[in-house]
Amino acid sequence: MTGPHTAPKIFEAFDHSSDPALRARHFGEWDRLREVEGSFGSSLNPDRTVWFLLRYADIHTALQDYELFSSSSVIPFTDEAHHWIPEEIDPPEHNKYRRILNPAFSPQVVAGMEGAIRVACADLIDGLTGAAGCDVIADFSRQFPTRIFMRIMGLPVERADELLEMVHNLMHTNPTDDPDGAIRGGAMMAIYGLLTEIFHSRRAAPHDDLMTTLVQAEVDGRPLSDDELRETGFLLYMAGLDTVAGAIGYVIKHLAENPDQQRAVRERPASIPAVVEEALRMYSIVTTSRVVTRDVEFAGCPMKAGDRIVVPTASANRDPAAFEDATTFDADRTVNRHIAFGAGPHRCLGSHLARAELRIALEEWHARVPRYRLDPDATITEHIGGVAGLDSLRVTWG
Amino acid sequence: MKIHIDTDLCSGHGRCYTIAPELFDADDVGYGVVKTPEVPDDLHDLARRAASNCPELAIRIDE
Incomplete structure (x- = not known):
C-alpha cells in the first residue's frame, strides 16, 4: 500500500489526455508507468500537484475513502464552474440525489428493457452486413448505446447525430487541439441549452422518461433547482452516451485480433458474460479524479490539501499485484474483482445497464456478422481522458 | 458457514447475486442482500467465489 522508498517523481507537464506515449500505447503505457513509477505527480498546474495513482490497492482505497478524497471536482488540471450531480457531490448529500436516480x-x-435493447442492437447490425466490413465505432458502438440511453432519458432520438457530435467535441477534444477550451466550452453550452429546453417541456407535459422523473423529484422536501437539473442531466448525458461506446470498441478489437477467442464466443454464447467481465477488466476506459481534503502521505506521495489524484481504472485492473496473469485475457478467471465501474459510493450508476448492453452487443454481433478481422489498411487511434475509446475501428468480414 | 454483507461498503455492483443467485439477491435498486445466511455445504465454494469477486470486499464469511 505504501509507495516505494524513493520519493515519487514529479513530471513537469504530464497530462494523461495529451501524453504522446499514452496516446500511442495506452494500456501498455499505463502498465509501464505503474511498474516503473507506481505513483507520480504532475506539476502542469502551478497551483497544485496532480498525483497519479497507478496501483490497484491505492486506487481502491482512494475511491472508497470519500472523506480523504472528495469528489467535489473530478477534473484534475483546470478549475471548472460545473458541479455535476451526483458525481461531484460527497456523501451524505450524494445519497439524496443518487436515491432519485437509482x-x-x-x-x-x-x-425489463432487455427485449427493446436487443431489437435496437439487431437492427443496427443487420444494416452493416451487406458491405465488405464496417467501422465498428461510427456504425455500431456509438449508435447502439446512444439509442437506448436517449430513450431512457427522453432525449429526441431524431437528433441523435447532433447529440453524439456534442459529446464527441466535449469528451474527445484534448488540450493540444483545443488550447483555449473553445470547442469543449461550446459543446458544454450546447448540451446545457438542449437539456434546459427539454426540462421546460417536461414540466409542462410529463412523459414516461427520466427527464420527467427529474423535474418531479424532490430533495429535502423541495424540487430540484434549474441548476441542479442541468448538472444532473449533463452528467447522465456524458456518462450514458460515451462509455459503453468505448467499451464495445475495445472488446470487438480484441476479438478481431484473437480469432480463436472470437470463434469461442460465436460457438458458446453462454461464455459471453464472462468475456464481458474480462474485457471490462483488461480494457477499462474510465480515469477519474478526486480532491485531496487534508495534508497526507498516501501511496508514497506527499499530498497537500487541494492537490488532486488521478486514478486510471485501466491501471488498477491490470495490476499484477491484484490479478494473476494480469495482462492475459482470461475469461475463465474465477476471481475478477475489477473496478471498471469504480468503487465506493460513486459506483457507476449505469453499471447494470452497461453490462446488459455489452452482453447483448456481443450476442447479437456474433449471431449476425460473419468472421471479422481488423482492416489491414486502417490505422487505429485512440482518445484518452476521463473516458477512453477508439476513434475508429475498421473491420472486414471473412 | 454464514455470510454477511457490510451495507456500509456495498455499493451495488451486483456481482454477488449474479455469481451466486442461490445465496444473494438484489434489493429494489440493486444493492446486494443475503438470501441464505446459513450456507448449505454444497454451496460453500460458491459463497467464497462471490465474496472473492466483490469489488468492495463487502462480503464476510464466517466458516
Whole structure:
C-alpha cells in the first residue's frame, strides 16, 4: 500500500489526455508507468500537484475513502464552474440525489428493457452486413448505446447525430487541439441549452422518461433547482452516451485480433458474460479524479490539501499485484474483482445497464456478422481522458 | 458457514447475486442482500467465489 522508498517523481507537464506515449500505447503505457513509477505527480498546474495513482490497492482505497478524497471536482488540471450531480457531490448529500436516480437503473428495470435493447442492437447490425466490413465505432458502438440511453432519458432520438457530435467535441477534444477550451466550452453550452429546453417541456407535459422523473423529484422536501437539473442531466448525458461506446470498441478489437477467442464466443454464447467481465477488466476506459481534503502521505506521495489524484481504472485492473496473469485475457478467471465501474459510493450508476448492453452487443454481433478481422489498411487511434475509446475501428468480414 | 454483507461498503455492483443467485439477491435498486445466511455445504465454494469477486470486499464469511 505504501509507495516505494524513493520519493515519487514529479513530471513537469504530464497530462494523461495529451501524453504522446499514452496516446500511442495506452494500456501498455499505463502498465509501464505503474511498474516503473507506481505513483507520480504532475506539476502542469502551478497551483497544485496532480498525483497519479497507478496501483490497484491505492486506487481502491482512494475511491472508497470519500472523506480523504472528495469528489467535489473530478477534473484534475483546470478549475471548472460545473458541479455535476451526483458525481461531484460527497456523501451524505450524494445519497439524496443518487436515491432519485437509482430506481431507473436497477437490475430489475434493466431486465425489463432487455427485449427493446436487443431489437435496437439487431437492427443496427443487420444494416452493416451487406458491405465488405464496417467501422465498428461510427456504425455500431456509438449508435447502439446512444439509442437506448436517449430513450431512457427522453432525449429526441431524431437528433441523435447532433447529440453524439456534442459529446464527441466535449469528451474527445484534448488540450493540444483545443488550447483555449473553445470547442469543449461550446459543446458544454450546447448540451446545457438542449437539456434546459427539454426540462421546460417536461414540466409542462410529463412523459414516461427520466427527464420527467427529474423535474418531479424532490430533495429535502423541495424540487430540484434549474441548476441542479442541468448538472444532473449533463452528467447522465456524458456518462450514458460515451462509455459503453468505448467499451464495445475495445472488446470487438480484441476479438478481431484473437480469432480463436472470437470463434469461442460465436460457438458458446453462454461464455459471453464472462468475456464481458474480462474485457471490462483488461480494457477499462474510465480515469477519474478526486480532491485531496487534508495534508497526507498516501501511496508514497506527499499530498497537500487541494492537490488532486488521478486514478486510471485501466491501471488498477491490470495490476499484477491484484490479478494473476494480469495482462492475459482470461475469461475463465474465477476471481475478477475489477473496478471498471469504480468503487465506493460513486459506483457507476449505469453499471447494470452497461453490462446488459455489452452482453447483448456481443450476442447479437456474433449471431449476425460473419468472421471479422481488423482492416489491414486502417490505422487505429485512440482518445484518452476521463473516458477512453477508439476513434475508429475498421473491420472486414471473412 | 454464514455470510454477511457490510451495507456500509456495498455499493451495488451486483456481482454477488449474479455469481451466486442461490445465496444473494438484489434489493429494489440493486444493492446486494443475503438470501441464505446459513450456507448449505454444497454451496460453500460458491459463497467464497462471490465474496472473492466483490469489488468492495463487502462480503464476510464466517466458516
